[in-house]
Amino acid sequence: xxxxxxxxxxxxxxxxxxxxxxxxxxxxxxxxxxxxxxxxxxxxxxxxxxxxxxxxxxxxxxxxxxxxxxxxxxxxxxxxxxxxxxxxxxxxxxxxxxxxxxxxxxxxxxxxxxxxxxxxxxxxxxxxxxxxxxxxxxxxxxxxxxxxxxxxxxxxxxxxxxxxxxxxxxxxxxxxxxxxxxxxxxxxxxxxxxxxxxxxxxxxxxxxxxxxxxx
Amino acid sequence: xxxxxxxxxxxxxxxxxxxxxxxxxxxxxxxxxxxxxxxxxxxxxxxxxxxxxxxxxxxxxxxxxxxxxxxxxxxxxxxxxxxxxxxxxxxxxxxxxxxxxxxxxxxxxxxxxxxxxxxxxxxxxxxxxxxxxxxxxxxxxxxxxxxxxxxxxxxxxxxxxxxxxxxxxxxxxxxxxxxxxxxxxxxxxxxxxxxxxxxxxxxxxxxxxxxxxxxxxxxxxxxxxxxxxxxxxxxxxxxxxxxxxxxxxxxxxxxxxxxxxxxxxxxxxxxxxxxxxxxxxxxxxxxxxxxxxxxxxxxxxxxxxxxxxxxxxxxxxxxxxxxxxxxxxxxxxxxxxxxxxxxxxxxxxxxxxxxxxxxxxxxxxxxxxxxxxxxxxxxxxxxxxxxxxxxxxxxxxxxxxxxxxxx
Numbered sequence: 001x002x003x004x005x006x007x008x009x010x011x012x013x014x015x016x017x018x019x020x021x022x023x024x025x026x027x028x029x030x031x032x033x034x035x036x037x038x039x040x041x042x043x044x045x046x047x048x049x050x051x052x053x054x055x056x057x058x059x060x061x062x063x064x065x066x067x068x069x070x071x072x073x074x075x076x077x078x079x080x081x082x083x084x085x086x087x088x089x090x091x092x093x094x095x096x097x098x099x100x101x102x103x104x105x106x107x108x109x110x111x112x113x114x115x116x117x118x119x120x121x122x123x124x125x126x127x128x129x130x131x132x133x134x135x136x137x138x139x140x141x142x143x144x145x146x147x148x149x150x151x152x153x154x155x156x157x158x159x160x161x162x163x164x165x166x167x168x169x170x171x172x173x174x175x176x177x178x179x180x181x182x183x184x185x186x187x188x189x190x191x192x193x194x195x196x197x198x199x200x201x202x203x204x205x206x207x208x209x210x211x212x213x214x215x
Numbered sequence: 216x217x218x219x220x221x222x223x224x225x226x227x228x229x230x231x232x233x234x235x236x237x238x239x240x241x242x243x244x245x246x247x248x249x250x251x252x253x254x255x256x257x258x259x260x261x262x263x264x265x266x267x268x269x270x271x272x273x274x275x276x277x278x279x280x281x282x283x284x285x286x287x288x289x290x291x292x293x294x295x296x297x298x299x300x301x302x303x304x305x306x307x308x309x310x311x312x313x314x315x316x317x318x319x320x321x322x323x324x325x326x327x328x329x330x331x332x333x334x335x336x337x338x339x340x341x342x343x344x345x346x347x348x349x350x351x352x353x354x355x356x357x358x359x360x361x362x363x364x365x366x367x368x369x370x371x372x373x374x375x376x377x378x379x380x381x382x383x384x385x386x387x388x389x390x391x392x393x394x395x396x397x398x399x400x401x402x403x404x405x406x407x408x409x410x411x412x413x414x415x416x417x418x419x420x421x422x423x424x425x426x427x428x429x430x431x432x433x434x435x436x437x438x439x440x441x442x443x444x445x446x447x448x449x450x451x452x453x454x455x456x457x458x459x460x461x462x463x464x465x466x467x468x469x470x471x472x473x474x475x476x477x478x479x480x481x482x483x484x485x486x487x488x489x490x491x492x493x494x495x496x497x498x499x500x501x502x503x504x505x506x507x508x509x510x511x512x513x514x515x516x517x518x519x520x521x522x523x524x525x526x527x528x529x530x531x532x533x534x535x536x537x538x539x540x541x542x543x544x545x546x547x548x549x550x551x552x553x554x555x556x557x558x559x560x561x562x563x564x565x566x567x568x569x570x571x572x573x574x575x576x577x578x579x580x581x582x583x584x585x586x587x588x589x590x591x592x593x594x595x596x597x598x599x600x601x602x603x604x605x606x607x608x609x610x611x612x613x614x615x616x617x618x619x620x621x622x
Binding site: 007009010011012013014015016018033034035044047061065066112114115118120121122123124125126127128129147149161162 | 227229230232233236237240361383386387389390391392395396397398399544545549553554560562591594595603604607608610611617618619620621622
């Protein structure tokens, strides 16, 4: 079956929920829907996709830079998003880090007025593009010119937000083209530690090597 | 007239293609914008740019203006100030008149849009008509809403909640409302006089006119002379930094004739600056977009040391010009600056002075901040992103789920 390429564009919704310290942050995260967790762990990716190393997730950034709580900030920043397959699992990880830290902490520090953490959520709109790949060569040609909104959808959003087992490219390569090894290599790329352009060029190189092997 | 294709070299062809792709979803729908004035003011300026661009994306976007007289606008000016937290009394008679004008307009103007997009508080009560005619209604708040006077907020809230969604410019402006609240940041137009590319010669001519030495570092804050922009704090920060690095300070902004405090602030600033030939206080007349553009482009570091801020579009403008910016973490500024990535956020005069010194001396780092800031604005705060957000807002009215698959 051919691979259809999609783009995803997000609208940001305000939840009117905010936190001024870690207790409140934990409280809101606990009851937050997946769309809130997705927004705050992927905002930097969408807005700062040209930066590498990119800033960490919003929870870590606020804890470190506003509350000036470096230890817990570092722990929140080190959450390896690529290792989670659902937003619920990811949320539980943030909850457990915060709960563990708050069990022992003696003093709760408040953010300066006006610098509270504002919770937001993304509403995602997914649209089909005109690009369709039927084989590895076509896949390669499309990846080279694909918009980053499309790359973002197939690598990040599809896997975590739509809770697929892997990124769309690896699933298609494995299941439709029987390119097991190439699919695994793309799965192993950690998209959270590079820019979207860097990711595109790595995927292109891997496919290029495979195309050369076949020739 | 600016064409949508003119943005392709700036944002990339694929972004403009995506705008057309999203626009297709709105074919057959009429989007009716309504505000209170067709000329003057920020909203009219935004609509005069956005409506033609939406039309070029083949969306049937239109723009109507309510009819109202001086008495109404005197009242809405008070409402505006009360929403900014100013303590003042708005009488019941004034609120009744506000509603009467809204009601007259609701009954006399053609409300033909499939989506009725109402801007700012002046025409907010048009939504009384929603029960009768149906349609989708959005209320767009363009002003700082972080600290409104309770009484006026409760008055407006009862009308805002009649809408299908409300749109705010910064997270801090979100309120307790029963309807969805959408965040849409304002934007700048990279093709406008204030932001377009300028030649070296054009930039130089402005600095020569103001007798500012371009061979030495220049720190600039562009803002009106207002306590909330803390111009005196800026001078103090400059003086602290100047003990260790050579620099000049430019404070440039519009005249403050409609602000009784403006003259007082300006006098204080002049007094604080007196005796230092390296401080330039420039009172610019309206329409000085070219001069502001040149001053920003020719500066070494840009400051925005506001104590309170709306979204802070002067920060957006400076970031777009690849300048290292030091700004306060207030209003919409933290949305634009990620500390040490795309600019510097400070909270004190001393901290501001520290970073002025750093950025004047660490030129490579300052350059990197400027480049990151430019990329951030390119991706998030240009008019093309604003168009996309508006279209998604319209589409969102017809889809409830968090993830929407469109045909």
